Amino acid sequence: MTYIPKAPKWDSTFEFLKNPYYFIQETCETLNTDIFQTRIGLRKTFCLTGVDAAKFFYNEENFIRKGAIPEPLQATLVGQGGVQGLDGKKHLYRKKMFLSFMTAPSIQNLLQISERHWMKALRNWQGQKTVLLFEQSQLILTMSACEWTGVPLKQSELAEKTELLRSMFDDAGSVSARHFRARARRKQAESWMSALIAEVREGKLKVPKDSALYVVANFKEEDGNLLPLKIAAVELLNLLRPTVAVSVFILFVAHALHYFPGNRTKISEDSSYADFFVQEVRRFYPFFPAIAAIAAKNLRWNNVTIPQGARVLLDLNGINHDPILWHNPESFYPDRFKKWDGSLYNFVPQGGGFQETNHRCPGEWITRELMKQAATIFSKEILYRVPEQDLTLRLSRMPPIPSSHFVISDVQYKPKTQSDLRDFRTI
Helix, strand or coil, X not given: CCCCCECCCCCCHHHHHHCCCCHHHHHHHHHCCCEEEXXXXXXXXXXXXXXXXXXXXXXXXXXXXXXCCCHHHHHHHHCCCCHHHCCHHHHHHHHHHHHCCCCHHHHHHHHHHHHHHHHHHHXXXXXXXXXXXXXXXXXXXHHHHHHHHCCCCCHHHHHHHHHHHHHHHHCCCCCCHHHHHHHHHHHHHHHHHHHHHHHHHHCCXXXXXXXXXXHHHCCECCCCCECXXXXXXXXXXXXXXXXXXXXXXXXXXXXXXXXXXXXXXXXXXCCCHHHHHHXXXXXXXXXXXXXXXXECCCEEECCEEECCCCEEEEEHHHHXXXXXXXXXXXXXXXXXXXXXXCCCCCCCECECCCCCCCCCCCCHHHHHHHHXXXXXXXXXXXXXXXXXXXXXXXXXXXXXXCCCCCEEEEEEECCCCHHHHHHHCCC
């Protein structure tokens, strides 16, 4: 009988929830293995880490996604019937719709929209005693995402709609009452989207034909039928929610600029450096701990048999912090990306493989561009102080934001001299 490494406890649900970002990596190190078996949520689960595991995991012949996402996340983060849970031809056909929004002109349009909202916000921040960066970036991104997708949004609705979109990603991974709030917000958000899509289909709401709202509302499956209204709502939210979730990465950008301030100067002097910086932020800071799939058939990897139907978790954060793949992985060093080989499997903050054919997040390009925009703004466009606060990232929380939500103060827009810049940023 083949030996299968197993986690110390029969069920590791508590251990995973307590340490979601490092549970797989640390257990693998303890067992001296790249794969082990445990139970999470009482369900037998195989946990994998490493670049070879990523290549194995993203072989579409090995795994399916239907039924892989745990129900708590299905009911909050991604919704029922969306592209994340499809396989094979259905997945590729539906994903083409999303990829049509990820063209260079479309992304540039989003950036122009978001820049306008950032500039307006920055002017409003001047004179305010303090600014909660996490909340403010969510408002900016909600306005930007709605305008970009063609979703009408009144100023009087901004706070309410931002809360719906925030809760679906920020509260989903909680085991407290926050999770149930996320469930309620998901239902409200789907009702919001369903009503808009119905109005577009009935001709009551006129929107540009190249807008995401129009395209999703009129998208037909291969059988020629329109998407069911609820599924269409889920897919439209799959554009809005992830865009607003970039607020987490923007918080990480500010966090990195605060603790590694030399990068601010490099970005100010060379705008291309922002790309290396952003990639390192995505590698260094944890967002998605792992991704799930179901074995499509009996599989064998590293001399371990994975039976058909078994759930498998790929350790995303562990791969991004693997000392075999990354020199001094716990050090923040953007220059490492100057020599990065561009592998599809050793850097997986939003999944691995190809966007076009694998289950890699198609919004990854948008994430990077919005982060670069924020990094440039924080480095070149404004001055601000970071008052005393607890900026510890709570790794038991998903996503792991600090309890202070990153407070900044004394915001000044567009410094006049480099001397002013140095003096003002002295804390």
